[in-house]
Amino acid sequence: MSVPGIDLGPDTAILATTWLLAAGVTLSTCEWLALRREFRSGGMYDWNIISVVHERNRKSALAMRLIGNYPVFLAVLILRLAAAVGLFLLPTYTTSLLLGVLLVSHALLHFRCVYGLEGADQMHFLVTAALWVDSLFQDPSVRDYSLGFIALQGCLSYFVAGVAKLFGPLWRDGTAIGHILNTRSFGARWVASFFSRRPNFGCAATYGVLAFELLFPLTLVLPTSAALGILALGVLFHVVNAFVMGLNLFVWSFVATYPAVLYLGCRINAAVFQQDA
Amino acid sequence: MPDGTVTPFEEVRQCVLDRRWSTPIWFPNRRYTKSLQDAMSELAKCSASFKSTELIFTTCYLTIANFVSGIGRDEDSQARQFAIVMTHGYESDDEPVLTFASSFHTLETR
Secondary structure (H helix, E strand, C coil): CCECCECCCHHHHHHHHHHHHHHHHHHHHHHHHHCHHHHCCCCCCCHHHHHHHHHCCHHHHHHHHHHCCHHHHHHHHHHHHHHHHHHHHCCHHHHHHHHHHHHHHHHHHHHHCCCCCCHHHHHHHHHHHHHHHHHHHCCHHHHHHHHHHHHHHHHHHHHHHHHHHHCCHHHHCCCHHHHHHHCCCCCCHHHHHHHHHCHHHHHHHHHHHHHHHHHHHHHHCCCHHHHHHHHHHHHHHHHHHHHHCCCHHHHHHHHCCHHHHHHHHHHHHHHHHHHHC | CCCCCCCCCCCCHHHCCCCCCCCCCCCHHHHHHHHHHHHHHHHHHHHHHCCHHHHCCCHHHHHHHHHHHCCCCCCCCCEECCEEEECCCCCCCCCCEEEEECCCEECCCC
């Protein structure tokens, strides 16, 4: 399977996805390590407080009694970082082991941090799981299913987000982006001021985001050049979000699905053209 | 205070994202701020469905109380109360709205 100018075979798509995932998880884990003091007593993720949730669930309480220990959890984070960096550096026969470490560490992180996780973490988990299944079997059909899962997950994430926005009156009347960037959680004073003075710009941005999210699944059926255009818009969308809203990890986690989206789109296009011929 | 006076509320800056030139690439504090915001959102929901005697044992309440008790304090302060206030953003003159106010919690003596 090839795209004009791009040799996008399944192996290339898997490798590109793996590297983008590894970059995102490396960055994410370094950020957690920068917050390591918060896992100690008195910190934001003080185990004496977080464990209240798990004490109600006997199964997780047993598992988490070990992970709640600060040095053990620090070791988990360091192991996670080593596994993510290893995906770049170590031979491919270690990939399933490294991805397995990432999966387990993600599950532990999810238990240990009740608050502060985001959509980028969920996407990292799903992409890791699909890549891990692929690495276990090393089979062309499993590889296709893994890439298909990642591609559909990427498309579904945007589409569902777009549909959910349609139910919001502020998204329908075109003022949502202006409102979001006016908040102190996701905006900044200069951005709020900019959009306040240019409501038409805010309206265009609101409908632009809606259109992008709702139409993203078309990348699977459009000609490759048009699909590449939408994916380039997607990269731009996440980079702008990183600058304006501070959502830096979404760049890596969502763009990690793009090689699979492109690959599946090529497969669908090829199948359609073959049928026509 | 020991004499019974109550000092004014102080805004907690950690609830607001502190942007720098590096934040599009490296932004660990976003996790910290988001954790606090997640806990505040959950507390707003829980406060409507839990009795106050149950609420103080929820993870969200304990997380915020733990955070607030860790903020630097006056030597003489005896107890601490926290409140969650919703603002209307940068470009608004509307008054902030109080969404939750805790009881007073005694601080450990130093």
